[in-house]
Amino acid sequence: MSTRFHCLEDFRTEARSRLPRLMFDFIDGAAGSEYAACKNIETLDRIRLLPRVLVNVAERSLKKTFLGKEWGLPFGIAPMGMCDLAWAGTDKALAKAAVQHNIPLCHSIAASSSLEVTLDRARVNAWFQLYVGASLERAWEHVKRAQDAGYEVLILTVDVPQVAQRIRDLRNGFKVPFRTGPRQFLDFAQHPRWVLETLMAGVPRTANFDDTNPAALYGTASNGFIREETRGKVDWTFLQQLRDRWTGKLIVKGVLAPQDASRIQEAGADAIYVSNHGGRQLDSAPPAVTQLPLIREAVGTDYPLLFDSGIRNGESVVKALALGADFVMLGRPFLFASGAYGERGVMRLVELLTDEVSLTLAQLGCKSVEELERNMIIEN
Numbered sequence: 378m379s380t381r382f383h384c385l386e387d388f389r390t391e392a393r394s395r396l397p398r399l400m401f402d403f404i405d406g407a408a409g410s411e412y413a414a415c416k417n418i419e420t421l422d423r424i425r426l427l428p429r430v431l432v433n434v435a436e437r438s439l440k441k442t443f444l445g446k447e448w449g450l451p452f453g454i455a456p457m458g459m460c461d462l463a464w465a466g467t468d469k470a471l472a473k474a475a476v477q478h479n480i481p482l483c484h485s486i487a488a489s490s491s492l493e494v495t496l497d498r499a500r501v502n503a504w505f506q507l508y509v510g511a512s513l514e515r516a517w518e519h520v521k522r523a524q525d526a527g528y529e530v531l532i533l534t535v536d537v538p539q540v541a542q543r544i545r546d547l548r549n550g551f552k553v554p555f556r557t558g559p560r561q562f563l564d565f566a567q568h569p570r571w572v573l574e575t576l577m578a579g580v581p582r583t584a585n586f587d588d589t590n591p592a593a594l595y596g597t598a599s600n601g602f603i604r605e606e607t608r609g610k611v612d613w614t615f616l617q618q619l620r621d622r623w624t625g626k627l628i629v630k631g632v633l634a635p636q637d638a639s640r641i642q643e644a645g646a647d648a649i650y651v652s653n654h655g656g657r658q659l660d661s662a663p664p665a666v667t668q669l670p671l672i673r674e675a676v677g678t679d680y681p682l683l684f685d686s687g688i689r690n691g692e693s694v695v696k697a698l699a700l701g702a703d704f705v706m707l708g709r710p711f712l713f714a715s716g717a718y719g720e721r722g723v724m725r726l727v728e729l730l731t732d733e734v735s736l737t738l739a740q741l742g743c744k745s746v747e748e749l750e751r752n753m754i755i756e757n
C-alpha cells in the first residue's frame with residue numbers, strides 16, 4: 378500500500394495535477410462563492426474534543442450497527458453522479474472498497490454504471506439514490522427498477538430542486554450540452570493520461586438513462602439524463618407515495634431544518650440524511666454540522682440519522698457521531714482518492730480514515746464508536 382498519501386489534502390493535490398481542470402473543478406467546486414463548502418470543513422475543524430485518560434483502550438472496535446445491519450466501519454460513500462469522470466474505473470473501485478471494508482456505497486441515479494451493475498458488484502452494501510426529475514413517471518420507473526433489481530435501501534435526495542450555479546463549472550464550460558471547444562481541448566491535451574484511460578474505458582455516461590449520444594457526457598436526448606432540468610417536483614405527496622410503494626428502507630437526503638426532519642420522520646422514513654450537499658446547492662446554507670444536534674433533538678435519541686458535508690478526516694467522523702449522527706458519509710474525498718491513485722487510492726483512503734477514527738477513539742477513552750456521546754465535545 379502506498380505511503381505517499383497521509384491525509385486527504387495529499388490526495389486532493391495529486392488529483393488536481395492529474396485531472397483536467399474541467400473535471401477537478403466539477404468535483405471540488407460548490408455553489409456560488411463556495412462559502413458554504415468552506416464553512417462545512419472549517420466548522421468541523423473548529424469543534425474541540427475532550428481527551429480522557431486511564432481507560433484501557435488497547436482494543437477498539439469501529440463496527441457500527443445501522444438500519445438493521447452491522448457495518449465494518451461507521452462511515453461510507455455518499456451518492457455521487459458520474460464518478461468515472463474522476464478516473465476511469467472509479468465506480469468499480471468504490472464497489473470493491475465497499476465490499477472489502479463492509480461499508481455502504483450509495484449508487485447515484487446519475488452514476489456512470491447502471492444500478493444493476495453496481496448491485497452486482499457491491500451486493501447488500503449498495504444503496505440506491507433517487508432524484509425526481511421533470512418526469513414523475515420516469516422516477517417511478519427507476520424506483521421499480523431498483524426494487525426489481527433487489528435494492529434494500531433507497532435514498533430520496535430532496536435538496537436539489539434545481540442544480541445550483543457552480544461558478545467554476547460555468548467558467549470552465551462544464552455545462553449541458555457538453556462540448557469540447559478550444560479551451561477544453563487545451564485542458565485535455567495537458568492531461569493525456571486521464572484522456573487516454575478515459576477513452577480506453579469508454580466515455581463516461583449516465584448509465585441508468587438511455588443516453589445514446591456518445592459525444593455527450595450528460596444525455597441531452599429526451600430520454601437521457603438532463604442535468605439542468607427541474608428536480609423541483611418532489612414534494613410531501615411524492616414522499617408519502619414513495620413510502621407506500623417502497624417496501625425496503627427509505628432515507629431522505631438533504632435535510633437541514635428540524636421542522637422538515639420531524640415531518641419526514643412522521644411520514645414514515647426510516648432515516649434522515651442531514652446534509653447541505655457539500656455546499657453545492659445553497660451557498661448561504663448553514664454548515665450541515667451545526668444543524669445536526671438540532672435535528673437530533675427534533676427526532677429524538679433513537680431515530681436513525683446519517684450525516685455528510687465537509688468530512689475530511691477521522692476526527693471529523695468522530696465529531697459527527699458524537700453530535701448525534703449514527704452514520705457518516707463522505708463525498709469528494711473518495712473522488713480525490715480515485716483521481717490521485719485509482720483503486721489503490723480509494724483503498725488507501727479507507728485505511729487512512731479507519732486509522733484516524735481508531736486513534737481518535739483511543740484519545741477519547743472509548744473502546745467502541747458506539748460509546749461516542751455529545752459530552753465528549755467541548756461546547757464554546
Ligand SMILES: Cc1cc2nc3c(=O)[nH]c(=O)nc-3n(C[C@H](O)[C@H](O)[C@H](O)COP(=O)(O)O)c2cc1C
Nearest residue numbers: 455456457458485534654655685686687707708709
Ligand atoms: C461530484 C459530485 C457529485 C454528486 N452527485 C450527487 C448525486 O448524484 N446525488 C446526491 O444525492 N448527491 C450528490 N452529491 C453530493 C454528495 O452526495 C454529498 O452530499 C456531498 O459530496 C458531501 O459533501 P463532501 O463532498 O464535503 O463530503 C455529489 C457530490 C459531488 C462532489
